Every structure is written in C-alpha cells, then in structure tokens.
Amino acid sequence: MPNGQSDWIKALTGDPEIAALFSDRAQFDSFARFECALISGLAKAGLLGPVAASGLERSILEFKPDAERITRAAITDGVPVPEYVRQLRHSMSGAGSDLLHHGATSQDLTDTAIVEALLKVIDIVSERLDLLIADLDAVEARDGHRPLKAITRMQEALDIRASDRIRIWRDPLSALSDRVPALRLETGKLQFGGAVGDLQALGGNAETVAVTIAGKLGLDWPGRGWHTSRRPFLACAGWLTELSAVLGKIGQDMGMMALRGSMDIAFTGGGSSSAMPHKQNPVAAERLVALGRFNTSLMSAMHHAQMHEMERSGAAMTLEWMVLPQICETAGSGLVAGRELVRSVTRIGEDT
Numbered sequence: 584m585p586n587g588q589s590d591w592i593k594a595l596t597g598d599p600e601i602a603a604l605f606s607d608r609a610q611f612d613s614f615a616r617f618e619c620a621l622i623s624g625l626a627k628a629g630l631l632g633p634v635a636a637s638g639l640e641r642s643i644l645e646f647k648p649d650a651e652r653i654t655r656a657a658i659t660d661g662v663p664v665p666e667y668v669r670q671l672r673h674s675m676s677g678a679g680s681d682l683l684h685h686g687a688t689s690q691d692l693t694d695t696a697i698v699e700a701l702l703k704v705i706d707i708v709s710e711r712l713d714l715l716i717a718d719l720d721a722v723e724a725r726d727g728h729r730p731l732k733a734i735t736r737m738q739e740a741l742d743i744r745a746s747d748r749i750r751i752w753r754d755p756l757s758a759l760s761d762r763v764p765a766l767r768l769e770t771g772k773l774q775f776g777g778a779v780g781d782l783q784a785l786g787g788n789a790e791t792v793a794v795t796i797a798g799k800l801g802l803d804w805p806g807r808g809w810h811t812s813r814r815p816f817l818a819c820a821g822w823l824t825e826l827s828a829v830l831g832k833i834g835q836d837m838g839m840m841a842l843r844g845s846m847d848i849a850f851t852g853g854g855s856s857s858a859m860p861h862k863q864n865p866v867a868a869e870r871l872v873a874l875g876r877f878n879t880s881l882m883s884a885m886h887h888a889q890m891h892e893m894e895r896s897g898a899a900m901t902l903e904w905m906v907l908p909q910i911c912e913t914a915g916s917g918l919v920a921g922r923e924l925v926r927s928v929t930r931i932g933e934d935t
Contacts, residue, residue, distance in 0.1 A: 624792035694774035729932025776808020831875020
C-alpha cells in the first residue's frame with residue numbers, strides 16, 4: 584500500500600507479511616542471488632575460472648548495499664539496479680571482477696526479483712485460501728441443511744438450502760486453488776535478455792549461462808527474455824484479482840444477508856458505531872467488497888503496463904512496480920478478512 588496512507592487504513596486493507604516481500608531488503612537479496620547465479624553461469628560457460636567464481640559469489644553475498652544512495656540514484660536512473668551494481672563493483676577487486684553483471688541488464692534483475700516475490704505470494708495466498716475453503720466446509724457441515732430464501736434480481740425467489748449458497752461461494756475458491764500449480768509454472772519464469780533482449784553480449788554462451796541461472800534460482804528458462812511480453816506478471820495479477828472478486832462476492836452476499844435480518848445470517852463480533860451503540864456492523868464483509876473492487880480497478884492498470892514501446896519501456900515498468908505489490912497485498916488482506924468473516928458466522932439460514 585502507498586506509504587502516504589494512514590496507519591489505520593494500512594491495518595484495515597494491507598498485508599504486512601506480503602508487503603515485506605517487496606521491501607528494499609527483499610529486492611536487494613534477490614539481486615544478490617541473481618548476480619551469484621550469473622557468475623555461476625559464466626563459470627559454466629568457461630568465461631570464468633571456478634576459484635574466481637567462488638570468491639566472487641562469496642563477496643556478492645557479503646556485500647551490504649547502501650539503500651539510501653540507491654533510493655536517491657533511482658530518482659535519476661528510474662530503476663535501483665545501476666547504483667546497486669556501481670556499489671557492488673566498487674566493493675570488489677581481483678580475478679573476474681570485471682565480469683560482474685556481464686550480459687545482464689537492469690530489467691533482468693528487477694523482473695526476476697518480482698518473480699521471486701510473486702512465487703512467495705502464491706505460497707502464502709494458497710495456504711490461506713485452503714484454510715478459508717476448510718472454514719466454509721465447516722459452516723456447510725453445521726448449517727447446510729437449514730432453509731434459506733434464494734434472491735434473484737434483488738427479489739425473493741425460491742426456497743433453497745444454506746448449502747446451496749455456501750457452495751456458490753466455495754466452488755470458485757476451490758477452482759482457484761486447483762489452478763495454483765499451473766499458476767506457479769506460468770509465473771516462475773527467469774527474466775534474462777541483456778541490453779536489448781537478445782543476450783548478444785554472451786554470444787554462443789547465452790543458453791548455457793541462462794540455463795545455469797534458472798537452475799540456481801529454481802525458475803524456468805523460457806528460451807529468451809520477455810522484456811516486453813508480460814504474461815508471467817499478468818497471469819499472477821489476474822489470478823489474484825479474480826480471487827479478490829470472488830471474496831468480494833462473498834462479502835457482498837453476507838452483507839446483504841445481514842440487511843435481511845437474522846433469518847438469513849447471524850454474526851458475532853461486528854464493528855461498533857460512534858452514533859448507534861446497538862449496531863454490529865459487518866465490517867469484514869464490507870472490507871471484502873472494497874478490496875475486491877480495488878483490485879478489479881488495479882487490474883486495468885496492469886493491462887496498460889502490458890503495452891511496452893519497442894524493446895523496453897521505463898513508463899510501463901514503473902506502473903507495474905506501483906500496482907503489482909498492491910494487488911498482492913489486497914488479495915492477501917482479503918483472505919485474512921474472509922476467514923475472519925466466515926469464522927464469525929454463528930448461523931446461516933433459518934432456525935428449524
């Protein structure tokens with residue numbers, strides 16, 4: 584979430600665990616892993632001796648970047664990598680140090696750092712998602728037999744059971760959970776294209792270096808850089824946005840059920856009102872609706888960021904950096920709120 588937000592709105596809509604994955608420290612750690620893997624690739628290709636490579640990798644991991652200087656330089660450079668690499672090179676000497684960052688470009692490091700963060704986001708979100716599905720299963724086991732009035736086009740329709748509505752909520756979540764393995768494959772792509780995307784600085788060694796980097800980082804090498812083809816990011820953002828929308832539907836339904844009264848749903852622990860102490864507002868349900876709408880809005884920005892001009896777009900990359908972490912946080916926060924909401928439900932459907 585943007586740093587300018589109040590602490591209370593961050594607490595209401597943010598996700599500290601996921602936000603930490605996009606911090607300076609997390610990004611610099613990813614840069615170091617990339618540079619170490621690149622050194623290994625250069626050694627594998629015979630461009631660097633094994634002893635020199637080992638020493639360089641050790642020095643890279645020991646290197647402590649000056650985050651404040653990187654932040655200041657990024658205002659000019661538009662990206663944190665040039666100053667990071669300047670500092671890294673300044674800290675090193677000896678055999679092979681002239682090959683630091685050889686064949687790579689800033690976007691290779693930043694995109695790969697985002698990929699690594701997104702894979703961790705998927706793990707966190709997937710675990711929370713499965714817990715929410717289990718929570719809904721428990722509510723269905725308890726209340727699924729209860730009668731409930733179906734609502735179509737804002738009007739009472741036919742009689743159903745609580746299990747019918749719970750399944751409408753749960754089944755899309757289960758489908759999203761089933762897609763996680765494929766999502767990890769689609770997201771987990773190494774970015775490595777060099778200055779203009781064709782790895783020309785590495786010549787015939789490009790494939791060897793790329794495959795080695797991918798293996799070291801546990802990523803897939805798609806055969807070329809994807810500097811202007813943003814499918815890995817779009818796939819993950821789209822899945823997270825779809826998740827937020829499904830959660831928003833659950834929140835909206837429960838909020839409307841609360842409006843209809845205790846014959847539809849009963850909660851504990853609702854939010855208080857400053858003017859009407861008797862109220863228990865369905866705050867978690869409202870959060871889900873707001874978060875769902877927010878992520879749906881952010882996804883349009885991701886599609887704008889898909890349109891890179893020529894071989895690289897600084898504007899499109901900047902837009903992604905602004906939007907993608909927020910999509911991740913919003914989806915994660917929605918799952919926290921979703922579990923709070925479902926676990927606060929004491930009954931769905933009429934007493935029988």
